Amino acid sequence: MRLLFFLLISLNIWAVGFLQPDEAFKPKISMIDPSTIGIEIELGDQIYIYADKLKIEDVDPKDGIDFASITMADAVKHEGESVYESSPAVRIGLSKSSDITGEQTLKVKLSYQGCSAAGLCYEPMETLLDITVDADKLSKRSTSGSSILKAPAVERASLEATPPKAAVKTSETDQIAQVIQGGSLWFIILSFFGFGLLLALTPCVFPMIPIISSVILAQGKGMGAKRAFFLSLVYVLSMAVAYTIAGVLAGLFGANLQAAFQTPWVITLFALIFVLLALSMFDVYELQIPNFIQSRLSKMGSQRSGVIGIAIMGFLSALIVGPCVAAPLAGALIYIGQTGDALLGGVALFSLSIGMGIPLLIVGTTSGKFMPKPGMWMDIIKAVFGVMLLGIAIWMIGRVLDENTTLLLWGGLAIFVAINMNALEPLGEHPSWSSRANVKALGFMVLLYGISLLIGGMAGAKNPLHPLDPFLPNKEATVSVAQNQHKTFEKITSIEELDAILAENKGKKVMVDFYADWCSACKELEEKTFSNEAVKSAMDNYVLVQVDLTANDEAARAISSKYGIFGPPAILFFDENGERIKSADIIGFKTSDEFLKHLGEI
Structure with a gap:
């Protein structure tokens, strides 16, 4: 689904004629004079930048070279916002705060966000620019009282100018x-x-x-x-x-x-x-x-x-x-x-x-x-749709009943279908192998499956694909069940319970699954994704919590409101400090491969 989502966005961008980010914004840096650097952002056709989103920061304030001043062209008004419809033409005056000499590499972080006049706003972006400065030609001055913009120190590396990239990774929901x-x-x-x-x-x-x-x-x-x-x-x-x-x-x-x-x-x-x-x-x-x-x-x-x-x-x-x-x-x-x-x-x-x-x-x-046309075919088609409607009724009532009772209902429906396929009737003297015999054979298999569902349901089975698990030897039954079950989640229903779990598990990552019995996609996540062996191994790195929203009571609405959950399925991730990793949110069903890839990106 994630691949299709990005493909759809790309197709829309292509169809409407929007520029890609690296075509819309082309930042560059140069020396204007020995103590002044200039930053330009070449803008694509009908592209503009918000003035309040443009920031220039010194990546390493400890390198001995400081920003003495920052000037740029005046912004213009566009639909009530201050924007730059052409390059802001930033000029940065430099000075040095220590006795450094020779050529030095200055690293500058440029942050900005812009839009296309055709109707598309790009995500906030940032790029690292570096330039060689001759420290011998800079004047030395005190940094006290300076209005220089500085960024927290980061690991210094020899970085060349890189294409713009998202400053903060956003979740798929926020992107939409x-x-x-x-x-x-x-x-x-x-x-x-x-x-x-x-x-x-x-x-x-x-x-x-x-x-x-x-x-x-x-x-x-x-x-x-x-x-x-x-x-x-x-x-x-x-x-x-x-x-x-x-x-x-x-x-x-x-x-x-x-x-x-x-x-x-x-x-x-x-x-x-x-x-x-x-x-x-x-x-x-x-x-x-x-x-x-x-x-x-x-x-x-x-x-x-x-x-x-x-x-x-x-x-x-x-x-x-x-x-x-x-x-x-x-x-x-x-x-x-x-x-x-x-x-x-x-x-x-x-x-x-x-x-x-x-x-x-x-x-x-x-x-x-x-x-x-009216006749036998009409009766057969009506019967097929009648069975499908009964199946939907069982599927729906399964949200209310326990799994054993639901299994009994499925067994009863299967036996009903088999009887209507004449599974227990004799073939007659001259059966037609192309019709009656084949239908009877299929009906007999449906009958056996229905009986197994009934027997399994009465014995406590829950999985319709393995209705006879309760009758298997313990070892084999355990293996069979384990292969089709996901890891155990700690079930909660309130904000207080989740806060307590986050406080108790400082230093550990926490995965919170918002679930409801009436949510079909939630059950599909459990049956197809969480039961995958590779997924179960990957989830060993997390404390697993499941918020049960089935009751839709005041507690369920409160915890959904706090975390902005409009309904299940939704999965949130919290880091070792108990802080939510907003960009890692998952909304909707994910296959095991998609889920594993997502875990690897967190």
Whole structure:
């Protein structure tokens, strides 16, 4: 995901025509006279530098050469800010504070930040410049009362002028927030639309695919591609509106509206809705709007009869089915929270949601285009979507139930599917090996798997991929479980608990994982990333802490607010002094390779 993020930014920079940082800013240093050096920054076309961000510092104030004076050209006003639209032409008068002689190497640190008039602001940058100075030609003076800018002493090295680089490494989330702050409106829309496309197949969005397919299928006969596209668009727009409203509220007030919908009774109610939808797919009953509502809708227009229900389903799906946070979403929320600009942040969130909804729009439209004629095929497709809806219901209710009970439900669903595939029925005298025999064989395997899930669940198994672990010899079971489990985290729920852990572990690095049972990406992190052997070895260097946000109570909201967490998954890192390493924050899911690379960069 990180690689795709930077690729998208690069493509946008290329497409809009923005200069790369080393093209936009070209600093150089030269001797104006024996006691004066000059620093120029050659600016690219339509590039300017903020006056208050320009700083010149002596890297080593102990080298015997001091800055006696610093002068530069006057700044101009640009949109209310003092800027340099051409090189600031810095002039630095030199003197010496000790009896040094001969040629000396003076090292100067130049810090600055600039923007493009086309609508992009670059990150703060710094570069080291060095120049040879003849100390014999400098006058000696006292440094008392001097207004010289000095930087803390650093390790001296023979550094040549280097290209600009980021002064402070920023997290991926902050970089995305800067995209909104510094970009033009269309640049923001295109960028966040691209981010949405990248997030479209994450665990937060994928469960919506069978939902929109079954909703379109449930509309019945006469469903063409045009009608299916319209209904899919209603679903996607409703989902986008929900994400936007939830995001703006979270950015303005720090309240996670999605988390508020993760209470047990809401999840249970929505899971029950999916069960009812599934039963209608199996023709247990015909799901339709009550007659008194239908009569009113018919007065408004028959075409609107299914629109309201689909709009409600799309709105609620965004809040209940996919409540997890990714870096682009968190970046937009940070921008809204810091600036209060809910309009621009809302536009970014809406563009992100539309990008996430494009695959749903395609799936929904094709569901109508390729809908088979009434008959056996229609019954089979409806049954498939019915099973998928039951699976989503189990997946959702699993946030409330324990893992053993959830395993029993999955086992029951597998047996139900196997029976409907005629796994226990005889083949007959003349079976068709291309259809019935193959289906029966597959059904029999599903039946065996379902039985193993039931038996394993009753015996205390938790992993659906290893339902018979409780019956294996202890040694083998231990190995099997160990290969699929992550390292143990100390679970906490409050600020006080985390503060105590940080105080107790001075001298050690601490990794804090913000987790919730209702967050699908959090579980994916545990199952795919934290369980990786290389990742487990790398995490030996950290004290592991997990903040459980499942309850979404006052304590959970307080600790989320303190650290600027808008929702899980999020991982923070603290150094040996208990200070947060802000640039190391992780928001959203990371693969094991991405996570290992990130640990290596901290």
